[in-house]
Amino acid sequence: MVADEAFDVVVIGSGMGGLAAARTIAQFGGERVLVLEQHYTLGGMTHEFSRAGRYRFGTGVHYLSADAGPFLDFMTDGRVQLQPLPDDFDMLHFPGFDFAVPSHRERFQSRLAEQFPDEARAIDRYFGAVRRAVAGLVARNVVASLPAPLRQLGLPIVERLSPATYRPLREQIDRSFRDPRLRAILTARWGLYGTPPASSAFGYHAAVPTTFFMNGTAHPVGGPKAINEITLEILGRQGVELRARQRVRRIAVERGRVRGVDVEDGVTGDRYHVRTSTVVSAGGVRNTYALLGPELRPRWARELAELPRESSAIMLFLGLDRSPAVFGPRGENHWFMPDLDDRDGVRRSLGNGVLYVSFASLNNPAARFHTVEALELVDPAAFDEWRATTGDERPDAYHRLKEELTERLLTRLEQRWPGLRDTVAFAELATPLSFETYQRSVRGSFYGLAATPERLRSPLAGPRTPVKGLVVAGQDAWGPGVVGALAGGLMAATAVLRPRQAGTMWRTIQARRPAAAPGTVWRGYLRVAQIEAVTPSIRSIRLEPMDGGPLPFTFLAGQYIKIDLPVAVEPIERSYSISSAPGAGRHVDIAVKREPNGLGSGFLHDDLEVGLALRVTGPQGEFTWNPGIDAAGGTLLLIAGGVGITPLISVLTAAADANHRGHVVLLAGYRTEDEIPFRDELEQLRSRLPGLEVVEFLTRPGEGWTGGRGRIGLEALRPYAADATRVHLCGPAPMMQDVIGLLTKLGVPRTAVRTEAFVSGGSRQTRREKAHAVALAAAEAGVDQFTIDVKDEDTAFPCAPGQTVLDAANEARFPFPQSCGEGACGTCRVRVLSGRYETDTRGLFSTEEITAGWLLACQTLPTEDLLIAS
Structure with missing residues (x-):
């Protein structure tokens, strides 16, 4: 046992619910918060995993509302970028007919009325019932977050005022409509919250597929990991301590109050105790009460046992060697229903139930390789015989079943999209045992407590618990899904914070986030809009905002950006000078020279395509020239070697845009004439900058060359040195080293010389290796x-x-x-x-x-x- 520690608040689980609670308690309560995660990756269902060295798969986020709302906006500081799905975002396939679900409630309602005119009035009444049921669900969840006396008083009142919220979905639909096809359409997509129509509460169905996804749908640019990374970065700035591979063994309780947690380090096997008076558990209600120890657990065993068991899923992850768009999908989701009445729910034979198929790579413009995910909700009892086994110890029968299910699901996909099977380069099937292993969810139930009327009536389904200092966060505190878990985390924080602190939190969440200040370093995705050959070895690449609007950052001439290049599963980071002028406003250009054996430049020259989104960090660098500040008297001397002219083109264009009238000299050195970039741009700049003088030097000049010959040497620099008040130098390291020495000999003050030399991720790796040595x-x-x-x-x-x-x-x-x-x-x-x-x-x-x-x-x-x- 290692030494004890102490924190104000301990959060169990790093899903969105736990992270939301951790951030808000730290930010608005000023508490020291520790987050303990049993998995080796933080982020819960927002994390991704990789396979075959190139495919990335999400684990829980397939699509979001395009208006993700203030909760997700708050958790990411407004930085998450969303790519809209096609307008008909859910395609429902029934025996004998299909139905396309549009992305807005009004169009959905109109389409239903057009196809079922005899039920038009019933459809209107149904959507009125949907609005009332959602209001009832919100009211129930808010009341469930109040102290015990108010809960006991308020929950029965909510049920009396909103009976439809608690009514089983099947009963609500059957009493509303006669046409079996219309019933089938409106009960479909229960897979978004995991409980079949016969047992699910109408309030959940009204809230999730019928309301939440009716304001447009979208996928996070960069995949779910983009949400994960932004959130974890923000928590780090709030001082929240995050630890992976830490399994909580027990929540210590004395005299009805939390006193700490006992933890096992999954790396070392050491056990330690963390003293705290407040524990926020985002591991689910069943897991939370199981951690209270044998002396307390029986108090709530009966109530937990009365809650209906949750479903789980089998999930097939596919990596393709070409885009699935060649078979027709454009990024919409597909739901395959075996029949109209869906009476069997998750009790059908494995591989033959309701099947949901998503095409994440078509909706993520940052995805370089294509993937498909197919999910079927199942009864986890089908895998009970192997529950006591782990990993590679599972018998051959289990692995044979996985192979059979993989083939069964592939056959269903092939029936819809002939030829798809031949494009599959990688396939892996996850079962309820997989989800149980990696998430520690009860029987692999990744949606939390079943979305049933019994859950709505249970006093255990909410953030408050009978134990003082113990609060539940996540899906079981509000509702299923990532955004539901996030809301549950905020409700948990509300229960922990003092009223004034909670009020500040909610006002902050609802407030509009301010735009980034000029000069602020921005990180996000830009889309490749144009690729152009500048010379045989240099490419100019234009990047634009995802929505085509103005750039989300401002920059100064001479700055650079960092770009994550998806050359493999893990991207590499490279830095590139900006060649466009600050006044461009709606795009940023870079120029990239192909380097021998260059991993980054090789990708940008050989594999980059228009439309791909790249993650950019910037602007950065002090190699800047601001015409409003730096345009003093004397000569502005710009010296470039090869592609080092890139930031100097930005400086020259900024000078022309500012109507600069001073003397500007550009000395640029190259090997041969066909390696001279930006010729057209320089010709235009000569006409716009009357004081511009350009001298180009070639070390291998051809016949007829009338410019400078050889390297930029002492005699080339001498005419300009005496009057040079500012020098910008960029090029290969040996050239820069020589020129700096020559300028010193000519009496140019070292403080007047600005230098820029970009280094690749490979160089930084070399430094890490040196540091290790x-x-x-x-x-x-x-x-x-x-x-x-x-x-x-x-x-x-x-x-x-x-x-x-x-x-x-x-x-x-x-x-x-x-x-x-x-x-x-x-x-x-x-x-x-x-x-x-x-x-x-x-x-x-x-x-x-x-x-x-x-x-x-x-x-x-x-x-x-x-x-x-x-």
């Missing part, structure tokens, strides 16, 4: 810390082996000039006076400066004590 060597030598002394500052700070000088300075809160942190901008210049180190200068220093000890703090790893001058 430095740490290992120090450990073998018995060294656990270096000391960095700062000359004339009477200051020293520690540096752990494998830590950069910049990271150590930041950790010690020693003020250090910095910007990008990756060796691109040269801002964190530092001089090492003594001591040994590993470093990479990135070509941002002259040979003389390197000899004098100048280097980049963000790229320098001490291997012994250092003396530096900042």
Whole structure:
């Protein structure tokens, strides 16, 4: 047993319900919050998994309301981006006929009336009943979140005022309509909350498929993991501690009040106790009460046993070697119903029940490889005989059944889309035992408590519990689905927070989020709108907002963006200069040179297609020129080597847009004439900038070349050095190193020279490898810390082996000039006076400066004590 810890609040489970409770309690209550997750991945049903080195699959988010509402907007700070599904977003397939469900309630209602004119008045009455049932469900859930005396008083009143909310779905439909086809259409899609029509409460059906998805539907750009990553990043900023692979064994209770939790570390096997007076459990009602220990558990055993058992599912994950669009689907979901009355629910033979099929890759413009997911809700009892086994220990009979079910489902898909089977490159089937293993859900019931009238009447189905300090979050606190779980987390937070804090929370959730301030670093998806060859080895790529509107960020000329490139399951990050002008407003352009064996540039040249969404972070960098601030007298000298001209094109265009009248000189070096990029742009800029002088140099000039020859040397720079008040230099590292030395000889102040050198993710990986090697060597030598002394500052700070000088300075809160942190901008210049180190200068220093000890703090790893001058 490791030493005890103490937190104000412990949250069990990292699904959206648990994360929503954790964030709001930390943000509005100022509490220290610990989140414990038994799985190795945080995020619950918003996380994804990968297979075959290229396919990514979601586990629970297939589609959302296009108006995801204030809850999801709050949890992601308004940053989640949604891609609309086709207008007819759900295709229902019955024996003998199909029906397309449109994405808005008015069109849905009109389409039903057109196809069933004899039932038009009944349809109107039905949608009126839907509105009342949803209002009743909301009222019931709000009352269920109140203290016990108010719950006991209010819940019977809600049922009397809204009986349809509690009525079984089958009964409500049968009393409303005569036509069996109309009944079938309106009871379909119960798979969105997991309880068949014969036993589900009408309130849930009215709320989920009939209301929530009637404001348009959408899929998160970047997949469910986009929601996950944004949410976890925000929680980190709120100071919430998140731990994966931590299984809570018991909730400790003394005299009716929570005193802590006993936890087992899934990595080390160690057990420890966390003292707390408040536990928020997002693991489901059944799991929560099971953690209370044998002395308390029997008190609620009867009430839990009376709640109907939940369904689970089999789910087939398919990876395809081509787009499923060739067979007809455009991104809509498909529901296959074996019959009209659907009386059997989940009791049909496995593989022959109601089948839901989604095409996530058609709705996620960031998906490079295509996937299909097919889900059939089943009775988990069909797998009970193998419940006591785990993983590879399961017998051959279980694996044979999985193979048979895979073939059965593939056959059903092939019947609808002939030829689809031949495109399947990967197939894997999950069963209720899979969901139980990875989610710890009871019998694999990933929708939580069954959506039945009995659940609505149960005092256990809600955030409040009889144990003081114990609150339930997630689906069982509000309703099924990711957004339902999120709402349950907010209701749990309401029960924990003081009234004034809860009021502030709800006002904040409802408030419109402010737009990002100018210059703020933005992260999200942009769509590839245009690809153009600039030279045989350079491509210009235009990125636009997903909705075609204005850019979600502003930038200065000379800045760059980082792009996550989907070269494999895990993307690689690369940095690229912006070549377009800040005034473009609705797009951002980059230019990419193909590098030999370059993973990123190879993808952008060979595999990138118009329409693909790429995740972008930016703008970043201090290699900037602002005509309103930096347009002083003297010469603006721009020096480029090869594709290093990219940010300088942005500077020149910004100068032209600002009607700049000063002297601007561009010296650009290339190997051959056909490698000169942006020729048309430069020709236009000459006419717009009367003070522009362009001199191009070739190291391999052809016949008839009249420009400069050789490298940009001392004589090429001399005519402009004396009057140069600002120099921007960008190009290959050796070229930059030489030019910096030449400018120094010509008397150009070092402070007047701005440099830019981009580094790839591969280079950063090299630094990590170097850091690991430095740490290992120090450990073998018995060294656990270096000391960095700062000359004339009477200051020293520690540096752990494998830590950069910049990271150590930041950790010690020693003020250090910095910007990008990756060796691109040269801002964190530092001089090492003594001591040994590993470093990479990135070509941002002259040979003389390197000899004098100048280097980049963000790229320098001490291997012994250092003396530096900042």
